[in-house]
Amino acid sequence: xxxxxxxxxxxxxxxxxxxxxxxxxxxxxxxxxxxxxxxxxxxxxxxxxxxxxxxxxxxxxxxxxxxxxxxxxxxxxxxxxxxxxxxxxxxxxxxxxxxxxxxxxxxxxxxxxxxxxxxxxxxxxxxxxxxxxxxxxxxxxxxxxxxxxxxxxxxxxxxxxxxxxxxxxxxxxxxxxxxxxxxxxxxxxxxxxxxxxxxxxxxxxxxxxxxxxxxxxxxxxxxxxxxxxxxxxxxxxxxxxxxxxxxxxxxxxxxxxxxxxxxxxxxxxxxxxxxxxxxxxxxxxxxxxx
Numbered sequence: 001x002x003x004x005x006x007x008x009x010x011x012x013x014x015x016x017x018x019x020x021x022x023x024x025x026x027x028x029x030x031x032x033x034x035x036x037x038x039x040x041x042x043x044x045x046x047x048x049x050x051x052x053x054x055x056x057x058x059x060x061x062x063x064x065x066x067x068x069x070x071x072x073x074x075x076x077x078x079x080x081x082x083x084x085x086x087x088x089x090x091x092x093x094x095x096x097x098x099x100x101x102x103x104x105x106x107x108x109x110x111x112x113x114x115x116x117x118x119x120x121x122x123x124x125x126x127x128x129x130x131x132x133x134x135x136x137x138x139x140x141x142x143x144x145x146x147x148x149x150x151x152x153x154x155x156x157x158x159x160x161x162x163x164x165x166x167x168x169x170x171x172x173x174x175x176x177x178x179x180x181x182x183x184x185x186x187x188x189x190x191x192x193x194x195x196x197x198x199x200x201x202x203x204x205x206x207x208x209x210x211x212x213x214x215x216x217x218x219x220x221x222x223x224x225x226x227x228x229x230x231x232x233x234x235x236x237x238x239x240x241x242x243x244x245x246x247x248x249x250x251x252x253x254x255x256x257x258x259x260x261x262x263x264x265x266x267x268x269x270x271x272x273x274x275x276x277x278x279x280x281x282x283x284x285x286x287x288x289x290x
Contacts, residue, residue: 001028001031001032002035002037004039005037007037008037008038008039009036009037009038009039009063010038010039010041010060010061010062010063011027011038011039011040011041011062011063011064011065011267012024012040012041012042012043012057012062012065012066013040013041013042013043013065013066013067013068014043014044014045014050014053014054014057014065014066014067014068014071015042015043015044015045015067015068015069015070015071016044016045016046016047016069016070016071017044018042018043018044018045018068019042019044021042021068022256022281022284023040023042023066023260024040024041024042025280025281025284026256026257026260026277026280026281027040027260027263027264027277028040028280029276029277029279029280030261030264030272030273030276030277030280033272033273033276034268034270034272034273036268036270038063038268043057043065045071047070047071047074050071050074050075050078051078054075054078054079054095054102055078057097058097058100058102061097062097063096063097063267064094064095064096064097064263064266064267065094065095066093066094066095066260066263067092067093067094067095067104068093072091072092072093072136073090073091073092073136075092075095075104076090076091076092076104078102079092079095079102079103079104080101080102080103081101081102081103081104082103082104083103083104083105083106085105085106085109085110085143085144085147086104086105086106088143088147088173089106089108089109089139089140089143089144090136090139091106091108091136091139091140092104092105092106093105093106093107093108093259093263094106094107094262094263094266096266096267105263105266106140107258107259107260107262107263107266108137108140108141108144108255108259109140109141109143109144109147110144110258110259110262111255111256111257111258111259111260111262112140112141112144112145112200112227112229112255112258112259113144113145113148114254114255114258114261114262115227115250115252115254115255115257115258116198116225116227118254118258119225119227119248119250119254120198120225120227120248120250122197122198122225123148124145124148124149124150124198125148125149125150126149126150126151127150127151127152127197127198128150128151128152128154128195128196128197128198129145129150129152129153129154129196129197129198129199129200130153130154130156130193130195130196130198130199130200131145131153131154131155131156131200131202132156132157132187132199132200132201132202132203132205132212133155133156133157133201133202133203134155134157134159134162134163134165134166134181135162135202135203137202137203137229138155138157138166138202138203139166139170140202141200141202141229142155142166142170142179143170143174145177145200146170146174146176146177146179147174149176149177150177151177151178152177152178152179152180152195153167153170153177153178153179153180154179154180154181154182154195154196155167155179155180155181155182156181156182156183156184156186156187157181157182157183157184158183158184160181160182160183163181163182163183164181166179166181167179167180167181184212184213185214187212187213187214187215188213188214188215188216190216190218190219190220193215193216193217193220194220194221196224197223197224197225198224198225198226198227199224199225199226199227200226200227200228200229201226201227201228201229201230201236201238202229204230205230205238206228206230206233206236206237206238206239207230207232207233207236209233209236209237210237211237211238211241212238215238215241216241216245217241217242217245217247218245219245220245220247224247224248225247225248225249226238226239226242226247226248226249226250227249227250227252227255228249228250228251228252229251229252229255230251230252231251231252231253231256234251234253235251236251239251253278253281254278256281257277257278257281260277261277264277
């Protein structure tokens with residue numbers, strides 16, 4: 001990697017905590033592969049200092065930065081412009097700075113769609129999809145899948161009220177998709193699960209090797225796919241259940257890479273070498289956090 005000089009362009013990621021982020025590994029590998037004099041640095045930013053940090057990064061001429069938990073929503077009023085997809089999702093995970101103007105984007109949805117195509121050759125158009133969860137990740141997933149013309153999106157969540165609110169909001173904006181809300185008890189109904197072409201887990205269930213009580217994928221129709229956004233552990237209980245039932249499944253590492261590639265393109269105007277970011281992550285001794 002080239003030495004840091006006065007010409008080095010700086011990017012990074014803000015979050016709290018942030019020390020275990022995988023993003024520096026991915027982006028710095030891509031910068032090096034393309035011979036770019038750029039660096040990607042993690043910045044630990046406490047919630048109460050977010051406004052100071054954003055102003056400081058802008059004043060220092062940082063080209064752009066990723067935004068992760070807990071700042072994805074709170075940062076929006078601090079930006080000059082918000083892209084349409086970030087406005088629909090209601091969260092920002094990428095900020096680009098041009099001449100001091102800060103623009104917020106959201107590449108989570110793009111990352112999910114790219115990952116589904118990569119893992120399964122899956123096209124959401126006309127499909128029926130079950131999204132587990134109703135938080136920020138579920139919102140990004142449902143918005144992207146609805147924008148890609150999914151026929152139906154069912155939101156299953158521990159809090160039925162949260163699922164209802166998200167279904168109602170997205171349903172009024174993405175009128176070509178039928179949205180519905182369900183409690184987690186619906187996961188124990190084989191007839192309900194048999195309605196879907198894809199199941200996407202957007203919750204933290206699986207990170208601690210926990211599972212969804214009563215969920216069984218046995219005997220479901222051919223063609224069902226399961227995508228778990230969790231990637232640490234690399235094989236979650238949901239994925240084990242899917243594999244045992246012959247259902248194609250994948251973890252969220254491909255989405256992490258795809259959203260990172262999209263952010264890289266926003267900042268640099270270039271595409272990372274194919275497989276570069278994924279290979280950098282594969283070379284790590286153990287998985288970390290996004």
